[in-house]
Amino acid sequence: MQQGRREEEVLAAIERRRRRPHVKLMDERITLAHGAGGKATHALVETIFVRHLSTPEADAAVVSPVSGRLAVTTDGYVVTPPFFPGGDIGELALNGTVNDLAMAGARPLFVAAGFIVEEGLLTTELERAVRSMAEAARGAGVQVVAGDTKVVERGRADGLYVTTTGVGVVEHDLDLGPAAMRAGDRVLVSGPIGDHGMAIMVARGGLELEAELESDTAALHELVAVLLAAVGPRLRCLRDPTRGGVATVLNELALAAELAIAVHESAVPVRPEVTGACEILGIDPLYVANEGKLVAVVAPEAEEAALAALRSHPLGKEAAVIGELRGDPPGMVLLETGFGGSRVVDMLAGDPLPRIC
């Protein structure tokens, strides 16, 4: 009897599976089951990840051979709030990884994205972030080839964390980096600084501001390509001033090259609304995160060509030369203020703006 019933159960289960639509409708909120690797995970992957990114959550994706040196980067995104004026965590994670590759002078090829989701997140919010990542990937011409989702209990994350890893190809022989920098080299930024960090601060509601601040999140690889084409080996070094802002990047470069960097305060482009927000909060815009700007160091004779190249691209039309490298004092960044004075721009000690990206 036992035996007979089992066989009937098997047959009934087979029939149920045959009739079952392949993917069930999504739940309103993410549950632990969505991270368990079973049915709910498969439904989530099919309805969100495969739909928008065409990325099955497979063991590994196999991509075509690549010729040339590879550039590799990884970055975690924990920005709060995950949706903010000008962007969201999905777009930010994609662009940020593309930019890290671009700063190494690499052409971005593909990205892998790992999601850590807090139980209870609205499914629509996850979908919104994934869709926006997919749009950013299409815009940047990169493929999201691998993905993963883990779900943790309520109170063990904050909505959604994303870790993106990018692989690109370096198609030139330049060795962009602080070692190539020399005294006399010029420092450029591709546009007004501080937009991303201040947009996040406003989105957090800590500021009573009428001003419309938007994140500058953007993929910079085309801007880099234009710059490289214009100045070639006279481009010494590229950095994207994200966490810690322009001040942190310049400090890293000065320390690595054992050179000084002098910055002319009046030459640093900052939108008036960012200046205003920074003044209210007592924050120096030099330390505020950017997500669509680059810092370029070029040979002195390439200054004008570099500036013209940056300004020829929509993402660099407000580019400016903000300073130059000097031999002394090594490892220091000095801000030259209006009246012939100067102050040290030190590396950030604390964290005035946590979880900015």
Place this chain on the structure above:
Amino acid sequence: MQQGRREEEVLAAIERRRRRPHVKLMDERITLAHGAGGKATHALVETIFVRHLSTPEADAAVVSPVSGRLAVTTDGYVVTPPFFPGGDIGELALNGTVNDLAMAGARPLFVAAGFIVEEGLLTTELERAVRSMAEAARGAGVQVVAGDTKVVERGRADGLYVTTTGVGVVEHDLDLGPAAMRAGDRVLVSGPIGDHGMAIMVARGGLELEAELESDTAALHELVAVLLAAVGPRLRCLRDPTRGGVATVLNELALAAELAIAVHESAVPVRPEVTGACEILGIDPLYVANEGKLVAVVAPEAEEAALAALRSHPLGKEAAVIGELRGDPPGMVLLETGFGGSRVVDMLAGDPLPRIC
């Protein structure tokens, strides 16, 4: 006067920086400042990441050209507790990513690791996880080429989450995957199942067990190389039965190939202590996660060669043939029990073991 004092301050700051040792001693616990991209981040990176992994937290690492198709995988690790008998989150993340590459038949080349750390984590715990990741990387012959650390406030994570992304090279023309599978193919596992999941359950203290259960976390790429060398194109498909266990992997394969998989219950190797723990918890070991086992599907004529190859390697010495593929009922996994009966092994619906990896 103002001017004069500023210049003195600049000179004094220069002197302080010159005298300052390059890296300060670490704090006892991780603070938000360690994730801010400034001084504390640099100290953390120097004392933990560079020291153990030789991986500076740069924008992007540039690695040598690779010839051949590339395999790419990413995985988040949120295991709780992060330190457990037989391993920890650092080793698990490295091995897990190596294994995902190995399952695609790829030779692992390099790994990028992103850490999301909860404020308040003991610095020694972070260091322990990173050191163990570094040891696992050396053991597996892969390089950790890129890293990133973000810190979130207390209560916004659970100690430490790690996302690892791996890139490997596929050095053969085989297209391992369910599409190659045929009715009659044999299913093998490389050893006793359920060790990782049950070790985690015991580590959580939910079980009053005397038995010593240890995670099986291990890098399987050499075992795969031995198997590939022995059976070549008669190897159809490889999977590592992690989240959701062997049952989930077999369901995925059966669905993808539109074939049935029959599993002989008595042939499935399970350690007695795992069986005991599973019985107490009412969990089927077929659904319990493994982190150092593989499931291989091979052509029927390769059964013996595959079994011998697996058993010739320390990680496969308890390998077993556990079942075979059949034409019908398509998409189903059936467990054949001792007395000629059978039951459906369905895909996991809920999550009996959350945060197992």
